[in-house]
Amino acid sequence: MSLLAIDEGRCKKDGICAAECPMGIIQWKKGEFPAPAKQAPALCINCGHCVAVCPHAALAHEQLAPEDCLEVDKALALSPEQTEHFLRARRSIRTFKETPVEKDTLSEIIRLASFAPSGHNSQPVQWRVLSGRETVKEHTALVIDWMKLALKENPKFAKALHLDMLVAAWKFGMDVVTRSAPTLILAQGKENNPMAPQACTIAMTYLDLAAQSFGVGTCWCGYFLRAAATHGPLAERLGKDQGLKTYAVMMAGYPKFGYHRMPTRNTPGITWTGNI
Numbered sequence: 001m002s003l004l005a006i007d008e009g010r011c012k013k014d015g016i017c018a019a020e021c022p023m024g025i026i027q028w029k030k031g032e033f034p035a036p037a038k039q040a041p042a043l044c045i046n047c048g049h050c051v052a053v054c055p056h057a058a059l060a061h062e063q064l065a066p067e068d069c070l071e072v073d074k075a076l077a078l079s080p081e082q083t084e085h086f087l088r089a090r091r092s093i094r095t096f097k098e099t100p101v102e103k104d105t106l107s108e109i110i111r112l113a114s115f116a117p118s119g120h121n122s123q124p125v126q127w128r129v130l131s132g133r134e135t136v137k138e139h140t141a142l143v144i145d146w147m148k149l150a151l152k153e154n155p156k157f158a159k160a161l162h163l164d165m166l167v168a169a170w171k172f173g174m175d176v177v178t179r180s181a182p183t184l185i186l187a188q189g190k191e192n193n194p195m196a197p198q199a200c201t202i203a204m205t206y207l208d209l210a211a212q213s214f215g216v217g218t219c220w221c222g223y224f225l226r227a228a229a230t231h232g233p234l235a236e237r238l239g240k241d242q243g244l245k246t247y248a249v250m251m252a253g254y255p256k257f258g259y260h261r262m263p264t265r266n267t268p269g270i271t272w273t274g275n276i
């Protein structure tokens with residue numbers, strides 16, 4: 001099969017696929033069937049736009065037929081009010097039940113996060129799940145080691161980040177780093193891939209939002225991330241030898257408490273340019 005197969009019985013020669021292809025590799029002239037350009041196989045990013053946009057299901061990509069794609073259900077589209085509620089009701093959760101999140105639920109949340117956009121549709125995110133309080137605690141202890149080191153080597157920076165307080169709390173059995181979460185989810189990418197940091201952040205944001213509908217609470221884990229990036233013993237536990245770097249870390253677990261109100265935020269600062 002060539003890169004694209006056009007069902008000539010269905011195609012209405014409207015050129016929508018050519019207009020929407022992000023790489024501009026579908027040739028089309030009014031009154032003619034579309035066809036892949038010569039360089040199409042080398043340039044195609046497998047994003048599936050051509051298949052998804054055709055109103056007549058007339059185009060199949062060699063990696064993706066129309067019947068492989070879920071149909072868009074307009075009845076399920078969120079209204080602006082539902083979107084506002086969905087986005088504003090999300091809270092960072094820091095007090096978790098001991099019950100771990102089931103593997104199937106985590107897999108489903110991660111599957112949804114994998115629909116996040118990535119540069120050139122390269123999808124470079126590798127997920128790593130640290131499951132169970134003991135496992136999370138072992139890794140968090142390495143974060144505390146990094147904090148102790150930072151307090152010795154660079155006390156001004158360390159105190160500005162309140163690392164002294166976090167270490168003191170740990171000594172008293174309080175985990176303010178990963179909040180005794182039963183699960184940590186890491187988004188990782190190859191160290192030499194310039195697309196990976198952004199892709200991981202965006203995918204983790206998708207995960208943060210997706211988790212809500214499963215009743216799973218989440219909280220970004222900035223201290224853990226910083227330690228994973230700079231502290232050798234932790235980086236090694238997290239796949240450094242396979243060239244993997246951690247770009248986003250999320251606590252996950254069932255929330256102990258529910259939230260009843262949605263706090264306000266600053267009015268966004270916007271610079272408008274042009275006529276509006």
Ligand SMILES: Cc1cc2nc3c(=O)[nH]c(=O)nc-3n(C[C@H](O)[C@H](O)[C@H](O)COP(=O)(O)O)c2cc1C
Binds near residue numbers: 177220221222
């Ligand atoms: C990149 C990033 C790192 C964060 N790191 C931590 C962290 O280490 N510990 C923590 O308790 N919260 C952390 N947070 C959560 C923020 O404190 C939280 O998003 C903010 O207070 C707003 O609250 P909300 O998420 O409930 O809207 C982090 C958030 C982001 C985006």
